[in-house]
Amino acid sequence: MRAAKRHTAFRRRQIGEAILAMMARDGIAGLSTARLARRVGLVPSALYRHYKNKDEMLDAAIDLIGERLLAQASRTRAATGDPIRQLELLLAAHARHMPENQAIPQLLFSEELSLGPVSRRRRTHQKLRRYIGEIEQIIRVALAQGRTRPAADARTMSIMFMGLVQSAGIYWRLSGRRFDVARYLRQAWRLFRGLLV
Amino acid sequence: MRAAKRHTAFRRRQIGEAILAMMARDGIAGLSTARLARRVGLVPSALYRHYKNKDEMLDAAIDLIGERLLAQASRTRAATGDPIRQLELLLAAHARHMPENQAIPQLLFSEELSLGPVSRRRRTHQKLRRYIGEIEQIIRVALAQGRTRPAADARTMSIMFMGLVQSAGIYWRLSGRRFDVARYLRQAWRLFRGLLV
DNA sequence: GTATAATGTGAACAAGCGTTCACAATAATG
DNA sequence: CATTATTGTGAACGCTTGTTCACATTATAC
Numbered sequence: 001m002r003a004a005k006r007h008t009a010f011r012r013r014q015i016g017e018a019i020l021a022m023m024a025r026d027g028i029a030g031l032s033t034a035r036l037a038r039r040v041g042l043v044p045s046a047l048y049r050h051y052k053n054k055d056e057m058l059d060a061a062i063d064l065i066g067e068r069l070l071a072q073a074s075r076t077r078a079a080t081g082d083p084i085r086q087l088e089l090l091l092a093a094h095a096r097h098m099p100e101n102q103a104i105p106q107l108l109f110s111e112e113l114s115l116g117p118v119s120r121r122r123r124t125h126q127k128l129r130r131y132i133g134e135i136e137q138i139i140r141v142a143l144a145q146g147r148t149r150p151a152a153d154a155r156t157m158s159i160m161f162m163g164l165v166q167s168a169g170i171y172w173r174l175s176g177r178r179f180d181v182a183r184y185l186r187q188a189w190r191l192f193r194g195l196l197v
Numbered sequence: 198m199r200a201a202k203r204h205t206a207f208r209r210r211q212i213g214e215a216i217l218a219m220m221a222r223d224g225i226a227g228l229s230t231a232r233l234a235r236r237v238g239l240v241p242s243a244l245y246r247h248y249k250n251k252d253e254m255l256d257a258a259i260d261l262i263g264e265r266l267l268a269q270a271s272r273t274r275a276a277t278g279d280p281i282r283q284l285e286l287l288l289a290a291h292a293r294h295m296p297e298n299q300a301i302p303q304l305l306f307s308e309e310l311s312l313g314p315v316s317r318r319r320r321t322h323q324k325l326r327r328y329i330g331e332i333e334q335i336i337r338v339a340l341a342q343g344r345t346r347p348a349a350d351a352r353t354m355s356i357m358f359m360g361l362v363q364s365a366g367i368y369w370r371l372s373g374r375r376f377d378v379a380r381y382l383r384q385a386w387r388l389f390r391g392l393l394v
Numbered sequence: 395g396t397a398t399a400a401t402g403t404g405a406a407c408a409a410g411c412g413t414t415c416a417c418a419a420t421a422a423t424g
Numbered sequence: 425c426a427t428t429a430t431t432g433t434g435a436a437c438g439c440t441t442g443t444t445c446a447c448a449t450t451a452t453a454c
Contacts, residue, residue: 125372246401
């Protein structure tokens with residue numbers, strides 16, 4: 001059956017989101033144009049009406065990831081003014097969206113990042129830096145309010161914060177989704193929190 | 198030129214170490230039997246004299262990783278009796294061997310782990326659990342000696358500890374090897390240490 | 395020293411990959 | 425309504441992949 005004719009903008013978003021979903025499960029390397037097309041409901045060659053080649057499709061997906069991360073951050077900052085509470089909410093969101101968000105660590109460690117064009121690594125680096133920058137700002141505010149004299153700067157702590165999520169993701173994935181992410185992150189948060197207040 | 202005839206045990210080790218080295222740079226997906234064979238100095242078909250198929254080669258490499266991790270841990274525990282110092286040494290070792298050890302995170306997030314046989318995921322899970330178990334024991338000793346009443350159990354803290362290394366690895370890789378891992382881990386260590394003593 | 399087992403080689407294979415292209419169908423424009 | 429631009433289709437391409445197999449070479453065992 002022939003697929004409906006939709007605008008390129010629509011298809012581009014469809015394709016981007018399909019890539020994200022597929023990356024979350026199977027990583028970026030097992031992602032073939034054939035499977036991607038099937039998921040979107042098109043024939044492989046149809047993808048090339050909307051993107052020049054596979055590289056452009058992947059880059060679009062990376063942009064999507066960056067957008068979502070930043071949206072998550074700003075949504076959290078809007079929810080409350082308390083920096084400590086913001087970090088807590090952020091961790092909870094990561095725990096809640098662990099399945100879909102696996103696309104992120106999959107991407108960060110994909111071989112595409114080392115084998116593919118340098119521009120892609122830089123693009124990804126930039127997205128992550130922005131997100132960590134958001135966290136760093138929150139931590140800076142928290143440190144200003146807190147009573148402790150911290151043993152490290154806000155940037156170090158923001159990378160550590162990301163490490164909490166990463167380690168949870170690894171273990172969750174490796175355990176066959178059995179590892180209790182929410183519990184771990186709650187405990188880890190209690191420790192991390194102690195470094196701030 | 199025809200390659201020398203070596204015993205299978207010798208070739209197996211050669212192949213395993215070649216996989217590790219190649220994984221560290223390019224991940225596990227870009228790893229083809231052709232490139233692997235060239236690196237070992239053989240012709241692709243020769244690999245099949247020593248392993249039944251590619252899956253078996255990868256499993257062997259995973260075993261090698263496990264061995265190295267445990268060796269690292271026991272070497273560190275032998276170096277000093279002080280648990281705090283042990284953890285510090287372990288972090289320093291991770292910083293020093295970051296380039297070679299990239300094979301580990303590459304493996305942990307490889308799509309081979311989700312697409313490949315379940316046995317491989319379990320195998321990897323087991324290796325990592327053993328290593329984290331070692332860290333957990335060290336932390337347990339440290340907590341018993343310390344004066345603080347910890348806000349989380351030793352297992353949580355051991356996963357957090359691994360998270361330090363992971364986040365450093367991500368950033369280092371993404372920054373094009375420019376990120377100062379040693380500096381970051383020193384600072385992160387000061388924070389983590391504060392949770393123990 | 396001869397037979398036997400172990401290891402290496404090159405050719406060949408089927409399958410999957412990303413991509414191109416002529417052509418068909420549909421939507422947008424006049 | 426006619427024209428034109430846009431989107432979808434199926435076949436075909438060159439390439440890489442993992443693997444097998446008959447055959448050549450070398451080490452080991454008797």
